[in-house]
Amino acid sequence: MPVTIIVGAQWGDEGKGKIVDMLSDEIDIVARYQGGANAGHTVVIGDKEYVLHLIPSGIFHKRTTCVIGNGVVIDPVALMDEIAMIKSFGIRIDGRLFISHNAHLIMPYHKMLDVIREKDAGDQKIGTTGRGIGPAYIDKYMRTGIRVVDLLNRKTLADKLKANIAEKNQLLKKIYGAVEIDVDKIIAEYQEFDTKIDPYITDTMMYLNNALKKNKRILAEGAQGALLDVDHGTYPFVTSSNPTSGGACTGLGIPPTAVKKIIGIVKAYSTRVGNGPFPTELNDPTGERLRKIGGEYGATTGRPRRCGWLDMVSLKYSIQVNGISEIALTKLDVLDDFDEIRVCTGYTVNGTPLKSFSSEVATLETVTPVYKSFKGWKKDITGIRKYKQLPPATVKYIEAIEKLSGTKISLVSVGARRDQTIVR
Numbered sequence: 001m002p003v004t005i006i007v008g009a010q011w012g013d014e015g016k017g018k019i020v021d022m023l024s025d026e027i028d029i030v031a032r033y034q035g036g037a038n039a040g041h042t043v044v045i046g047d048k049e050y051v052l053h054l055i056p057s058g059i060f061h062k063r064t065t066c067v068i069g070n071g072v073v074i075d076p077v078a079l080m081d082e083i084a085m086i087k088s089f090g091i092r093i094d095g096r097l098f099i100s101h102n103a104h105l106i107m108p109y110h111k112m113l114d115v116i117r118e119k120d121a122g123d124q125k126i127g128t129t130g131r132g133i134g135p136a137y138i139d140k141y142m143r144t145g146i147r148v149v150d151l152l153n154r155k156t157l158a159d160k161l162k163a164n165i166a167e168k169n170q171l172l173k174k175i176y177g178a179v180e181i182d183v184d185k186i187i188a189e190y191q192e193f194d195t196k197i198d199p200y201i202t203d204t205m206m207y208l209n210n211a212l213k214k215n216k217r218i219l220a221e222g223a224q225g226a227l228l229d230v231d232h233g234t235y236p237f238v239t240s241s242n243p244t245s246g247g248a249c250t251g252l253g254i255p256p257t258a259v260k261k262i263i264g265i266v267k268a269y270s271t272r273v274g275n276g277p278f279p280t281e282l283n284d285p286t287g288e289r290l291r292k293i294g295g296e297y298g299a300t301t302g303r304p305r306r307c308g309w310l311d312m313v314s315l316k317y318s319i320q321v322n323g324i325s326e327i328a329l330t331k332l333d334v335l336d337d338f339d340e341i342r343v344c345t346g347y348t349v350n351g352t353p354l355k356s357f358s359s360e361v362a363t364l365e366t367v368t369p370v371y372k373s374f375k376g377w378k379k380d381i382t383g384i385r386k387y388k389q390l391p392p393a394t395v396k397y398i399e400a401i402e403k404l405s406g407t408k409i410s411l412v413s414v415g416a417r418r419d420q421t422i423v424r
Contacts, residue, residue: 002260003218005245008225009264009318011272012243013298013305015330015413016265017041020057020221022411022418028216030058031067031208033251034241035223036106036136037078038129040298044416050089054079055097056221059086067204070102071241071251073136074148076193098202101149105190107161109168109181110135116176128274129301137240139164148201151194158187205253212258220248226264226318227359234359237276245322264324264407266315268332268397271296271305277364280308280344294334309342309371312404317357319407328411329398333420338376341397345404346370374400382415387424 004023008014021043024030037053043060044050052059054074056066068074079099086093110132117135118128128134139145144164150157165183172178211218224243227233232244241247245262249255269290272278281287287307290296296305318324335341347354347367358364377393384390390398390412402409412422 003220003254003258004261005220005248005259006263007222007245007322008243009266009315010225010270011227012225013271014265014267017043017057019265019328021060022421023219024058024061024064027058027064027219029065029067029211030056030219030221031069031252032056032072032221033069033248034071034243036073036131036133037075038131038133039223045418053082055082066097068099068103069204069252070100071247073104073106073133075106080196097200098204098207099148099200100204101201103148104136104140104145106132106136107146108186116178134240154191157190161187208252208254220252226322227314232321234276234361234364262322262324263326263328264322265328265330267330268335270308270311273298273303273305277361278306278308279364279367279369280311281306282308294331309344311344313344313347313357315405319405324407326408326410329409330413332412333382333414336380341374341376342371344369345372382420384414385422387422
């Protein structure tokens with residue numbers, strides 16, 4: 001029962017889309033297990049760039065089936081726009097895309113509440129994308145959420161929406177002083193959406209488990225990164241779901257015994273979007289240089305990413321939490337022209353070394369990184385396809401990461417394109 005899980009090992013934006021796309025050539029099913037349209041997975045094929053938010057990154061391979069699991073929260077508007085975009089490229093989706101009937105839907109009031117709450121948060125802003133992800137998960141755990149299956153029964157949908165919107169209107173009007181939502185308009189919109197999404201709705205848990213019995217190869221695709229996990233990340237500056245490997249089982253309905261490999265996607269330096277502690281952040285020309293060369297702007301929001309050196313303390317924590325068995329190292333080419341490259345190997349607080357990573361914000365905001373320096377290779381590596389052809393300084397950097405992390409680096413990305421990857 002061969003399941004491979006792909007997890008972002010840092011704060012997201014590690015380049016998961018490219019690696020999932022590349023591996024999908026030998027995969028039967030790619031299944032997205034959490035998050036929503038707040039994700040932005042970029043795939044570059046030839047000279048064309050594609051950004052996916054909900055549909056798994058394996059969609060560009062004709063023989064690969066894609067699944068959106070029950071752990072994902074779905075924005076109907078974003079989903080239909082994405083389906084239309086994929087079809088416009090001449091890519092067949094019918095019979096290749098399946099959506100869990102148990103996935104929860106993002107409603108217009110979720111987006112409104114997301115934006116309003118963030119605006120009123122003052123110094124406690126999380127840095128949310130405003131896509132309604134958090135409020136949708138709140139309703140899920142409040143047991144008042146609207147699921148895809150609810151679209152199949154118009155009376156049930158209307159009854160649930162009326163109850164939910166009555167409550168949300170109280171919040172919007174009396175607490176936030178916002179305009180109330182038109183109940184009938186939303187009911188009409190979502191009933192229309194039902195006719196469009198119906199061909200894709202499937203019991204994906206059953207579909208995936210039947211596929212496992214047939215020994216099909218499944219790739220579980222996570223969104224965001226492990227350090228943004230709601231349980232194991234830098235809470236409260238986290239996402240609203242579990243991007244860690246454990247989230248794949250609950251988000252897809254597959255057994256842990258089916259998982260055979262967990263690949264952690266690791267950027268050769270570190271970035272973070274939104275607020276929250278970031279020990280190796282560089283608020284200087286070097287950080288700006290990393291941002292410019294790496295094109296570090298959010299694929300979903302366009303926001304500039306905060307940049308810093310690779311943080312081995314947080315990475316080792318992520319490897320432990322996820323059970324990462326191997327690493328795909330991405331965006332190594334961004335470091336091509338640096339004279340010196342630094343890696344954080346430890347933290348101190350008031351001169352005292354910390355024994356391990358702490359996800360507690362108060363602690364992380366006071367740590368001082370301890371760095372190890374490496375000589376830059378000062379050579380363009382984007383055209384290299386064999387590991388032995390890499391400059392000695394590049395090899396030294398890669399193997400230092402392996403040694404410090406205790407985890408093998410099996411893939412090295414030296415550019416954005418699918419073919420710019422070295423397999424070790």
